[in-house]
Amino acid sequence: QVQLRESGPGLVKSSQNLSLTCAVSGVSVSSVAHFWSWIRQPPGKGLEWIGYIYYSGGTFYNPSLKSRVTISADTSKNQISLKLSSVTAADTAVYYCVSPYCTGNSCYPYWGQGTLVTISS
Amino acid sequence: AIQLTQSPSSLSASVGDRVTITCRASQGISSALAWYQQKPGKPPKLLIYDASNLDSGVPSRFSGSGSETEFTLTISSLHPEDFATYYCQQFNTYPLFTFGPGTKVDIK
Numbered sequence: 153q154v155q156l157r158e159s160g161p162g163l164v165k166s167s168q169n170l171s172l173t174c175a176v177s178g179v180s181v182s183s184v185a186h187f188w189s190w191i192r193q194p195p196g197k198g199l200e201w202i203g204y205i206y207y208s209g210g211t212f213y214n215p216s217l218k219s220r221v222t223i224s225a226d227t228s229k230n231q232i233s234l235k236l237s238s239v240t241a242a243d244t245a246v247y248y249c250v251s252p253y254c255t256g257n258s259c260y261p262y263w264g265q266g267t268l269v270t271i272s273s
Numbered sequence: 274a275i276q277l278t279q280s281p282s283s284l285s286a287s288v289g290d291r292v293t294i295t296c297r298a299s300q301g302i303s304s305a306l307a308w309y310q311q312k313p314g315k316p317p318k319l320l321i322y323d324a325s326n327l328d329s330g331v332p333s334r335f336s337g338s339g340s341e342t343e344f345t346l347t348i349s350s351l352h353p354e355d356f357a358t359y360y361c362q363q364f365n366t367y368p369l370f371t372f373g374p375g376t377k378v379d380i381k
Contacts, residue, residue, distance in 0.1 A: 258323050260322050
């Protein structure tokens with residue numbers, strides 16, 4: 153069974169960089185058909201797709217965040233990382249590690265429990 | 274990029290009511306749509322994937338239907354624990370798996 157667990161600092165100062173890790177169990181991050189993704193949800197708001205890394209190492213980022221986002225994979229630790237630079241209060245959110253498993257016309261999304269990151273001034 | 278809209282944005286209903294939420298896509302997405310339920314302080318819970326497949330453990334009062342541009346989530350008889358916000362998400366158009374804005378279901 154695929155399990156995802158996010159970790160990282162709960163408080164980051166404005167203008168600094170946010171770094172989060174997603175520990176993956178039950179499947180290798182090198183597995184084909186998994187899109188290793190990050191999603192966030194500001195308090196009281198909807199869900200925003202940040203980006204993903206594919207098994208081949210290819211990445212895609214939401215254009216609205218592209219200039220500040222890096223998603224990477226560490227196959228030796230079987231984990232995914234998110235780095236978001238130059239954060240502001242608008243980056244305060246619950247950050248989720250999500251992995252849609254897509255084969256053919258079918259996609260099944262696996263979700264972590266999320267981690268709250270607060271940006272302080 | 275594909276846009277998803279949900280209607281209504283909110284609704285008030287009573288226990289036992291039949292509730293239907295609609296998700297519309299700006300272009301055809303086949304059956305690549307999921308529905309989630311989210312309660313305050315909790316992560317989204319997967320209810321339906323591939324438009325109509327009930328996830329394991331989800332009560333049978335939940336059902337999903339539709340294809341291409343119009344999809345519905347139906348709760349056949351609302352239970353007290355069903356008051357929550359519901360989101361749709363499309364998986365058809367890589368790489369941006371967009372979400373709908375959500376529909377809040379509260380108690381009348």
